[in-house]
Amino acid sequence: MLLALCIGCATSNAGPLKQVAVIQSYHPQYNWDAQYLQALQDNMGEKCQLTAYSMDTKQLAKSDWPEKAAEIQQSIRHLAPELVIIGDDNAFSLMAESIAGMGIPVVFLGVNGGRAQYPFIDNPLITGVLERPFFVQNIRHMRKVLKRDKHFLILTDDSPTMNNAIGEFFGDARTMVIHGTQVDVLMTNNREQWLHAISSASERGIDAVIVGTHHTIHDHNGQHVSPDTLMNEAWGKAEVPIFSLWDIFVGEHKAAGGFTVSAYQEGVTASRLAMMILNGTPISSIKPLNSLSGHYVYSRKGMQHWNIHLSSLTASQTTFIE
The missing domain is CATH 3.40.50.2300 (Response regulator)
Known part of the structure; x- marks a missing residue:
């Protein structure tokens, strides 16, 4: 059974919350995921309803990844979010192109591959943060x-x-x-x-x-x-x-x-890109960028x-x- 985690479940007096889905390659307890999820909540939680889906690829057999990806994609169709944030290569490689194909903007973080591995990274509905060591x-x-x-x-x-x-x-x-x-x-x-x-x-x-x-x-x-x-x-x-x-x-x-490289800072950068898009900046005008701030x-x-x-x-x- 596919479980979705509502991060923070904030309420707002400024109008309805924007629906944003977060797809993790790993799981919420993994330190990397926990840090960037916290960053997303800290920077988007007051204006967005964040629903997280975990692919659990550190514990799930690789042969089972496509089935889990298909389950999450189906849930995304039902949720119909205004934007999807994808963390790390495993989820990105399996789901980014198909979600963009639904007409939903995709912001990624923690992705180590580039155009050679992911030609679809130039899709006008996809942008994000390429994780690069300093x-x-x-x-x-x-x-x-x-x-x-x-x-x-x-x-x-x-x-x-x-x-x-x-x-x-x-x-x-x-x-x-x-x-x-x-x-x-x-x-x-x-x-x-x-x-x-x-x-x-x-x-x-x-x-x-x-x-x-x-x-x-x-x-x-x-x-x-x-x-x-x-x-x-x-x-x-x-x-x-x-x-x-x-x-x-x-x-x-x-x-x-x-x-x-800091997972929290990667999450901060991704959340800023996401809020720019949700506030009306065309995603096609935002090119993927490398990690901005280490610590x-x-x-x-x-x-x-x-x-x-x-x-x-x-x-x-x-x-x-x-």
Whole structure:
């Protein structure tokens, strides 16, 4: 049975609420989803009735995704919202084009693919926020907080998400000099190789590791390794600091911190685009844009573990965990 979640269910004295559907690739309890759902409610809840549908693709078998997508599409037809917001690639790839085909404007967020993966992204009824990690900002920031800053490693899984992000920024190169620092890139879905890259970083002259997504990594038996398990192992093996491109990977026994993509900020940007459209701006005049604003987020225990100190100015702009 398909369940829809009414987010906030606000009332308004300024007239009827606008009907907006939100389609999640994952589920409301997942930290990424929870943060952007909160942003949508905070920024749209007084003027919109937000109804959320969850595809639950982190727990649902991939073979069942098309059926779940069809169920949600049917519900969208009955709800007849004025606009649909779609979160992340799985839901976007399965539903954005068909919903736009119903004549309903679509605003997306958290989408890592681009035109190569989604030719329909140029549909005049589709726009949104392309999720892009802040490579340059992270390198510049890390050079300020680390005593050794000559050689960094970006370590990610070999997933569509990171292939698109790395390919867009680095092209075919796997090493580059950014602000005077040599930055290498390693993409792998092999647990042993991923962990060895961290445990051997110091002896190879690498001063810090920056992790991207690590959701598609498997062990030598082909068994999937959960991101939390992987990061917990990395924490114990690392002799150099671990930073992150995403805030959801920062915490105790995870990455120490960094200038990160924020699900909440992605939700803020998407909500602003949505309200522009609902207030009369033609969606065809709003082109998809890249992530606009990251934020500093740090684990206090991670900072202590790796002896990281922030300037007073950066600390005043930082969200601290623990």
